Amino acid sequence: MSRRGFTRRTFLSAAALTGLSATVLSKGTASATPATLNVALANNTGNNTVYCYVTGMDPHNGNAWMFLQADGHTPYYPPSPSQPGTPLGADCSIALNASGSGPRTITLPKIVGGRVWFSIGAPLTFLVNPGPGIAMPSVTNPSDPNYDIDWGFCELTFDDSQLYGNITFVDFVSLPIACSLDTPQGTQIVRGLQPGGVDQMIAAMNSLGGDWPRLVSAGGRRVLSPNQAISVDGGLFAGYLDSYISQCWQHYASNDLTIDTQFTWGTVTGRVSGGVLQFPGVGSFTQPSTPAVFSCSQPPFTTNNDEMGNLSARLAAALNRTTLLSNPVQPTNENPGAFYQNAQTNHYARMVHQLTPDGLGYGFPYDDVHPSGVDFEGRVQSSEPGTLTISVGALH
Secondary structure, eight states: OOOSSSOHHHHHHHHTTSSGGGTSOOTTOOOSSOSSEEEEEEEESSOSOEEEEEEEEETTTTTEEEEEOTTSSOEEOOOOOSSTTEEOSSOOOEEOOOTTSOOEEEEEOSEEEEEEEEEESSOOOOEEETTTEEEOOOSSOTTSTTTTSEEEEEEEEEOSSOEEEEEBOSSEEOSOEEEEEEETTEEEEEOOSOTTHHHHHHHHHHHHOTTGGGGEEGGGTEEEOHHHHHHHOTTTTTTTTHHHHHHHHHHTTSSOEEEEOSSTTOEEEEEEETTEEEETTTEEEEOOOHHHHHHSOSTTSOOSSHHHHHHHHHHHHHHHTTOTTTOSEETTTOOGGGTTOSSSSOHHHHHHHHHSTTOOSBSSTTTTOOOTTOOOSOEEEESSOOOEEEEEEOOO
């Protein structure tokens, strides 16, 4: 967890029912945010058949799974079924207005670990498993009923302290989704993928050769992130970053690596000894594999305390951006112009930032790591949120 304030990772911690203290005020604390949030859903797809779904957990109802029903304001709490794969017991498909007309406004109650989903031309299928647990649409399972539908989502948490929302490309690139938030201080805007962005992404992956063209999925409906593609085919990108990672480990065997935790722990300094990157008094990291770097969630990036979590985030970010070798003061001395310049780098994340007009959007899980004064993640955030507008555009 970053401890740099609320990020996508604290959002996901809430979704996993851990770290909720970061996002949910204790019982009895007055809410700083209004009871509900107006969300305007704009259809810019060129298709008059577009559906929205809202999923998440209700922090005021034991973190129970919650959908919004088709009327756009009534919560639905799926009960635990006796059998896996049980259909929802309510209509939770929110039909958007015709393309190019005014947005449809829905009313959002408090929600953590939320997603706002869009599908074009056909509704999505969500199933309920005992627990209850929710079987979400999958981009990696060709037998999933949603696989051949054009769909995507953005993420948000709206709790008693603030609204936090972000567009994300951590798993895949597909529908262009943008968001803007009215606040007393002005309007925050994240423009999202530009029109035709998925086609440009496909062209870029094809031009790179190697395993990059294999990220193109579902007949061009989406481009998977390296991490998601590896989850389907473990042979992809075998050893791809290993040489660069080895160079980093060799370099820091005789040179200091300083990492700013950007929290109360301040800066820590380490070196590689015996093949292990050691930060005395804090912890250590074995040399990671290529899949570990792309996922940011495999050893050695799985840690058991917040300070090590902050170090792992900054280490993984520098390896994805291939700046760890050239910059020994992370992330303080990072120069965004030097990101992704190595021949072997996370070209998926590089192209995500190149194809968004403002350069914003999560290209990998730790894309919210940055020096002070700049942002890369594509978020809106306020303790005094007004209307949140989410726009969805055409895939091609």
